[in-house]
């Protein structure tokens with residue numbers, strides 16, 4: 217594989233699928249037939265969430281590990297299973313797919329699903345690097361499909377209230393957002409580390425499909441299960457959690473791409489062989505505003521949150537719950553302290569509603585995936601280069617810079 221271009225194999229399936237006819241037209245009450253690609257932890261949560269919505273039927277699941285296919289079959293008896301997602305995507309009786317594969321594979325199945333005429337729910341982070349984000353944006357814009365990115369807090373009530381208060385001008389001039397996530401684990405057990413099941417071996421896993429061309433000499437069950445810890449497959453906690461918070465903050469404030477990123481930190485909590493840092497601080501520069509995000513895996517007291525700091529008031533949001541507004545004494549906007557009461561909607565339900573109405577403006581469309589993927593990849597690039605990275609530099613970086 218050409219490591220320099222490193223779009224991964226994102227385009228390949230798409231080419232094979234280019235001639236596929238588009239999906240059937242769905243009426244408001246028609247049953248939507250879905251397929252799941254990647255039936256791991258999150259994929260099964262997404263599937264359960266989907267099956268709780270009215271008139272949804274899962275007909276097929278694709279996963280490279282037989283254990284996960286068996287698990288999906290026990291949840292939904294009668295479904296067809298495949299190891300290769302391309303076989304699922306070839307089926308004309310599937311309207312929509314959920315893509316919950318490890319992050320390095322998102323772009324490949326994203327583009328292939330759109331070319332196959334499937335509506336798509338794609339887990340975050342939308343892509344593993346910037347060139348893939350550009351390719352996915354282009355593919356989604358050129359298609360007629362309904363795309364929802366799995367940043368589910370875009371459907372939360374706390375975001376509705378924050379947007380409204382900001383639009384009404386209650387915050388005044390916002391120059392800074394501070395945000396954080398803090399988690400903890402028993403000492404000696406690093407965050408995210410999962411045990412490797414006994415049957416995780418070449419008899420039960422299609423390792424080549426998982427690697428998707430990455431040059432790994434031999435099967436490594438630890439990497440297969442714990443892909444999050446390695447740059448080849450993951451962007452660490454930037455692409456696991458910052459992406460959710462960046463989506464929320466940029467949506468609330470109407471921000472586009474950062475003009476530059478800085479990231480410092482290291483592997484301080486547990487030296488367990490992981491490559492991605494466990495402790496860090498990111499600063500993203502936006503016009504006349506910085507968005508700071510910090511993360512630790514050795515303390516969970518303050519959990520997760522964001523403070524939008526304005527000259528007239530502050531929005532506090534903790535754990536993506538209800539938002540609260542606190543007025544400043546200087547520049548008091550005269551609205552008093554407020555607790556947001558807007559109700560959110562189910563993110564999966566929002567996708568299905570948009571599929572039925574053919575409304576492509578889901579709560580987290582491809583543009584949200586693009587914007588948040590770029591911000592995250594800029595931060596990781598800054599960390600790897602030990603340098604402030606501008607948007608222009610990041611956009612010009614080769615795909616292999618993320619290996």
Ligand SMILES: NC(=O)c1ccc[n+]([C@@H]2O[C@H](COP(=O)([O-])OP(=O)(O)OC[C@H]3O[C@@H](n4cnc5c(N)ncnc54)[C@H](O)[C@@H]3O)[C@@H](O)[C@H]2O)c1
Nearest residue numbers: 254255256257258259279280281284316317319339425426
């Ligand atoms: N939105 C959220 O809140 C949220 C939460 C957790 C995880 N996620 C995201 O969901 C994705 C999956 O995370 P996870 O924790 O479920 O990982 P996981 O390892 O548990 O699941 C991934 C699954 O994909 C399968 N797989 C690997 N290569 C494949 C291929 N080529 N084709 C088909 N299947 C393949 C694996 O066998 C596994 O079952 C990640 O991108 C993660 O960031 C999102």
